[in-house]
Amino acid sequence: MGSIIRLENLCVNFDDRFNLHNIEWTIEPNQHWVITGTNGAGKSALAAVLAGVGDIENGTVTGLPNNVGLVSFEAQAELIAKELKKDDADIMDVISLGTPVYEMIFDNCQDPELAHSLVEKFGLSKLLDRAFRKLSTGETRKVMLIRALSSKPDLLILDEPFDGLDVDTLAMLQAHLASIIETTPMVMVLNRFDEMPDFISHVAYVDQGKLTLTVDKKDDNAFNELYQLLHLKTTDLSVPEADPANKLPALDPSQPLVKLNQATIKYGDTVIVDKLDWTIQQGQHWQLSGPNGSGKTCVLSLITGDHPQCYTNDIFVFGFQRGNGESIWQIKQFIGYVSTALQWEYRVSTSCKNVIISGFYDSIGMYTKSTDNQKKIADQWLALLGMKDRADQPFNKLSYGDQRLLLIARAMVKHPPLLILDEPCLGLDDMNRQLVLALIEKICQGSETTVLYVNHHAEDKIEGIENYLGLKKN
Amino acid sequence: MANYFNTLPLREQLAELAKCRFMNSSEFADGVEALKGKKMVVIGCGAQGLNQGLNLRDSGLDVSYALRPEAIAQKRQSWKNATENGFVVGTYEELIPTADVVLNLTPDKQHTAVVKAVMPLMKEGACLSYSHGFNIVEEGMKIRDDLTVIMVAPKCPGSEVRAEYVRGFGVPTLIAVHEDNDPKGEGLALAKAYAVGTGGHKAGVLMSSFIAEVKSDLMGEQTILCGMLQTGSILCFDKMVEEGIDPGYASRLIQYGWETITEALKYGGVTNMLDRLSNPAKIKAFDLSEELKVIMRPLYNKHQDDIIDGTFSRVMMEDWANDDANLLKWRAETAETNFEKTPAGDVEISEQEFFDNGILMVAMVKAGVELAFETMTAAGIVAESAYYESLHETPLIANTIARKKLYEMNATISDTAEYGCYLYNHACVPLLADFMKGIKTDVIGKGLSVEDTGVDNKRLIEVNTALRSHPVEAVGAVLRGHMADMKKIV
Ligand SMILES: NC(=O)c1ccc[n+]([C@@H]2O[C@H](COP(=O)([O-])OP(=O)(O)OC[C@H]3O[C@@H](n4cnc5c(N)ncnc54)[C@H](OP(=O)(O)O)[C@@H]3O)[C@@H](O)[C@H]2O)c1
Numbered sequence: 001m002g003s004i005i006r007l008e009n010l011c012v013n014f015d016d017r018f019n020l021h022n023i024e025w026t027i028e029p030n031q032h033w034v035i036t037g038t039n040g041a042g043k044s045a046l047a048a049v050l051a052g053v054g055d056i057e058n059g060t061v062t063g064l065p066n067n068v069g070l071v072s073f074e075a076q077a078e079l080i081a082k083e084l085k086k087d088d089a090d091i092m093d094v095i096s097l098g099t100p101v102y103e104m105i106f107d108n109c110q111d112p113e114l115a116h117s118l119v120e121k122f123g124l125s126k127l128l129d130r131a132f133r134k135l136s137t138g139e140t141r142k143v144m145l146i147r148a149l150s151s152k153p154d155l156l157i158l159d160e161p162f163d164g165l166d167v168d169t170l171a172m173l174q175a176h177l178a179s180i181i182e183t184t185p186m187v188m189v190l191n192r193f194d195e196m197p198d199f200i201s202h203v204a205y206v207d208q209g210k211l212t213l214t215v216d217k218k219d220d221n222a223f224n225e226l227y228q229l230l231h232l233k234t235t236d237l238s239v240p241e242a243d244p245a246n247k248l249p250a251l252d253p254s255q256p257l258v259k260l261n262q263a264t265i266k267y268g269d270t271v272i273v274d275k276l277d278w279t280i281q282q283g284q285h286w287q288l289s290g291p292n293g294s295g296k297t298c299v300l301s302l303i304t305g306d307h308p309q310c311y312t313n314d315i316f317v318f319g320f321q322r323g324n325g326e327s328i329w330q331i332k333q334f335i336g337y338v339s340t341a342l343q344w345e346y347r348v349s350t351s352c353k354n355v356i357i358s359g360f361y362d363s364i365g366m367y368t369k370s371t372d373n374q375k376k377i378a379d380q381w382l383a384l385l386g387m388k389d390r391a392d393q394p395f396n397k398l399s400y401g402d403q404r405l406l407l408i409a410r411a412m413v414k415h416p417p418l419l420i421l422d423e424p425c426l427g428l429d430d431m432n433r434q435l436v437l438a439l440i441e442k443i444c445q446g447s448e449t450t451v452l453y454v455n456h457h458a459e460d461k462i463e464g465i466e467n468y469l470g471l472k473k474n
Numbered sequence: 475m476a477n478y479f480n481t482l483p484l485r486e487q488l489a490e491l492a493k494c495r496f497m498n499s500s501e502f503a504d505g506v507e508a509l510k511g512k513k514m515v516v517i518g519c520g521a522q523g524l525n526q527g528l529n530l531r532d533s534g535l536d537v538s539y540a541l542r543p544e545a546i547a548q549k550r551q552s553w554k555n556a557t558e559n560g561f562v563v564g565t566y567e568e569l570i571p572t573a574d575v576v577l578n579l580t581p582d583k584q585h586t587a588v589v590k591a592v593m594p595l596m597k598e599g600a601c602l603s604y605s606h607g608f609n610i611v612e613e614g615m616k617i618r619d620d621l622t623v624i625m626v627a628p629k630c631p632g633s634e635v636r637a638e639y640v641r642g643f644g645v646p647t648l649i650a651v652h653e654d655n656d657p658k659g660e661g662l663a664l665a666k667a668y669a670v671g672t673g674g675h676k677a678g679v680l681m682s683s684f685i686a687e688v689k690s691d692l693m694g695e696q697t698i699l700c701g702m703l704q705t706g707s708i709l710c711f712d713k714m715v716e717e718g719i720d721p722g723y724a725s726r727l728i729q730y731g732w733e734t735i736t737e738a739l740k741y742g743g744v745t746n747m748l749d750r751l752s753n754p755a756k757i758k759a760f761d762l763s764e765e766l767k768v769i770m771r772p773l774y775n776k777h778q779d780d781i782i783d784g785t786f787s788r789v790m791m792e793d794w795a796n797d798d799a800n801l802l803k804w805r806a807e808t809a810e811t812n813f814e815k816t817p818a819g820d821v822e823i824s825e826q827e828f829f830d831n832g833i834l835m836v837a838m839v840k841a842g843v844e845l846a847f848e849t850m851t852a853a854g855i856v857a858e859s860a861y862y863e864s865l866h867e868t869p870l871i872a873n874t875i876a877r878k879k880l881y882e883m884n885a886t887i888s889d890t891a892e893y894g895c896y897l898y899n900h901a902c903v904p905l906l907a908d909f910m911k912g913i914k915t916d917v918i919g920k921g922l923s924v925e926d927t928g929v930d931n932k933r934l935i936e937v938n939t940a941l942r943s944h945p946v947e948a949v950g951a952v953l954r955g956h957m958a959d960m961k962k963i964v
Binding site: 327364 | 534535558559
């Protein structure tokens with residue numbers, strides 16, 4: 001097999017319609033890749049770059065072989081367009097029949113024997129004399145596949161090769177591809193993970209024109225997470241409804257959710273928070289930022305009621321002026337809360353499903369019997385997260401990132417008026433960050449919850465959050 | 475003042491001892507209503523005082539702290555605890571006269587002095603509450619007739635009381651009303667609301683009596699909970715070192731071993747703890763525990779008898795009057811034991827190894843739990859109470875040994891428990907001297923050798939049946955059911 005293919009800091013422009021940005025990618029001999037991502041993410045573009053498509057604006061591609069076989073919708077469309085143009089260009093009074101299929105396949109064919117057997121297997125024998133342009137889309141696609149496979153390519157690029165194939169043909173094609181893996185490196189674009197052939201060794205994930213993740217298929221964890229990410233990004237499922245039986249008391253829409261008046265926290269002589277005024281109106285998303293030690297978590301715990309000094313401050317939350325005989329559970333019912341600290345505290349040996357249900361009770365662990373409807377809603381959340389099959393697994397055996405996803409679901413399960421995400425991506429690797437952000441986006445789209453997003457860096461913004469409070473270290 | 479229990483006729487003594495009922499959660503439907511808007515003033519802001527107060531306030535109740543003037547003037551830890559958490563703090567004179575409920579959460583030894591100081595300041599018809607009944611039962615403290623006297627006793631250290639509440643749960647709690655002081659008949663309603671305020675109703679509440687609480691609490695803490703663990707630690711350590719086992723290893727095996735093996739106890743009782751052993755080791759542990767039970771039963775009986783008839787508290791109070799001479803002497807002696815002085819070695823011991831190499835420790839826990847439970851129930855204490863005071867609390871105490879050995883355990887537990895623990899230890903170490911002569915490293919330190927792996931089926935079935943049919947297992951299964959999803963202590 002050939003040499004290493006390297007894309008370094010590559011920026012490519014596709015007729016100003018689409019751009020790939022800063023691609024860093026190495027394909028070693030013996031590797032077979034799948035490129036995946038959501039619609040419009042740039043999967044096909046990245047694949048096409050390997051076949052020389054697009055204008056390179058920056059960076060380099062090295063190690064590309066000369067003979068690259070490409071099957072894609074774009075290439076197919078181009079070929080058909082070319083055929084139709086030929087028509088136009090023909091001498092006016094001779095009616096052209098267009099190029100017949102056998103010519104399309106056997107002219108310049110490197111491996112006629114293989115081409116013959118594939119024609120047979122794809123069921124094209126009867127169509128060999130037909131004009132290429134007269135074929136159906138599925139049939140032209142098969143012709144493209146045969147052309148590419150019998151051209152003895154040094155690199156084979158297949159963009160959605162299985163699309164529209166019937167079951168038998170699909171199995172045949174898969175078997176054929178499996179038989180050439182020793183000689184032909186492949187890069188496929190696939191939307192669906194379940195179509196991924198066994199011989200695939202690596203997966204690339206593309207998002208908004210960037211190659212954001214590459215995963216070695218042998219790494220089960222990473223592979224599962226990528227699966228989940230794609231699921232979250234592409235699923236039609238939306239955020240499950242709240243439970244009508246757990247209806248929260250109605251809030252007065254003219255009142256703010258939270259109003260801190262000159263809030264101050266101090267330990268002895270050390271002042272952590274100094275006379276902070278802050279009002280959060282309903283539907284007003286906020287971002288709270290500040291360096292470590294600036295008192296972010298303290299401010300939050302004044303809102304949630306976890307800070308003992310909330311009783312010595314002037315705090316109005318969810319219709320309660322604090323310190324007038326309300327219980328913290330009356331406050332907490334209006335809040336969904338996720339933080340790293342919560343994850344540390346959540347050390348109970350309970351099932352994933354119960355963790356979600358515990359959100360109805362604002363408890364860590366479950367101490368009450370759950371209702372059938374709560375279980376149903378928890379199942380819907382698990383389906384949304386792509387974790388249906390893990391409902392009964394112990395929570396503490398999950399990866400750190402999956403735990404975080406479940407805790408976000410737990411926080412959202414009751415559709416709280418206020419969702420507090422305290423550094424939701426802290427301690428997560430890139431993949432899990434993307435998973436968490438995908439979930440947060442999904443939540444922001446599909447509910448009336450006001451989001452309070454807390455993070456370290458003011459630059460890390462979430463779309464749709466328009467209000468900003470920055471704390472400084474005292 | 476006379477021992478209150480001893481003033482009662484036998485008929486009433488028996489009735490009080492047997493008072494214990496596991497309450498239904500529907501009995502707490504009124505929540506904290508009975509205490510809403512009432513002023514609760516806590517005296518003392520230590521382990522129980524601070525943590526109960528935090529919970530009560532978070533349940534919407536009005537809590538403040540009355541501290542002794544020295545504590546306020548010197549800004550002691552108790553003062554810091556209360557002020558840093560945003561509570562109002564004042565002197566007795568400032569706060570007690572306004573109080574609807576006074577929560578006495580000072581050390582038991584101080585109760586007589588404290589109650590004498592605050593009682594005259596309390597308003598007519600107010601309520602005085604305790605978290606342990608020693609002062610009423612053993613010291614016979616007489617409370618003003620117009621005052622209601624209740625007890626709400628969490629069956630866990632203060633830190634746990636808070637941590638469980640924050641998780642949305644609570645700790646098992648015992649409540650009682652002092653019959654002689656319930657002039658308005660509101661004692662039970664107040665005690666229930668208080669238990670709800672601390673979160674106890676979620677984990678299970680026992681409706682009991684001052685007497686049953688005191689007589690069972692004292693018995694549990696001085697025998698299995700603290701005494702047995704102390705005696706076991708000292709004996710097992712010395713034996714291992716005598717048999718040539720590395721002292722660092724021996725120290726670690728014991729310091730962390732109690733915690734590990736009793737974790738199994740917490741999840742599935744004595745049965746589960748023994749099920750963690752291989753079959754031959756299980757039979758070995760069973761046989762050892764049977765032997766231990768025969769040797770130690772008279773000691774358990776003596777402790778229970780002395781507690782019931784008041785001898786124990788009388789002798790202890792004599793020591794209080796004697797400037798704690800015995801307590802201080804024993805405390806110093808404990809600090810000088812080889813186990814205490816040998817730091818845990820830097821060796822890795824896997825979770826299973828604690829069981830495999832600690833067969834004797836497992837046998838000691840089993841013998842102690844069962845003996846304490848059997849002795850308490852034989853003295854007329856109800857099984858539920860006996861369970862909480864023996865098996866339930868053992869893992870909580872074992873955790874303190876893991877933190878800082880016997881020192882930490884004795885520092886964490888009450889003065890009363892510490893005194894009783896030394897008392898037990900003093901009698902039990904010599905009592906087990908002969909038994910220990912027969913002990914080798916196969917049951918403590920090294921584990922059974924490969925040749926010992928055969929088991930007789932018939933014997934194994936007998937052992938399994940005996941384990942599972944012990945009465946502490948039946949009541950334990952029910953009560954643990956109420957605490958379904960317990961925190962996994964890592
Ligand atoms: N520890 C447990 O696991 C547990 C469990 C259930 C029930 N209980 C019961 O709870 C009660 C309190 O025990 P604890 O463990 O919380 O005690 P603790 O931690 O020792 O705290 C006692 C508090 O009382 C204050 N105090 C001490 N002597 C005083 C005096 N003469 N006058 C006024 N205040 C005094 C201390 O503050 P200053 O010294 O700063 O004044 C301290 O804040 C006891 O009845 C105990 O039996 C304990």
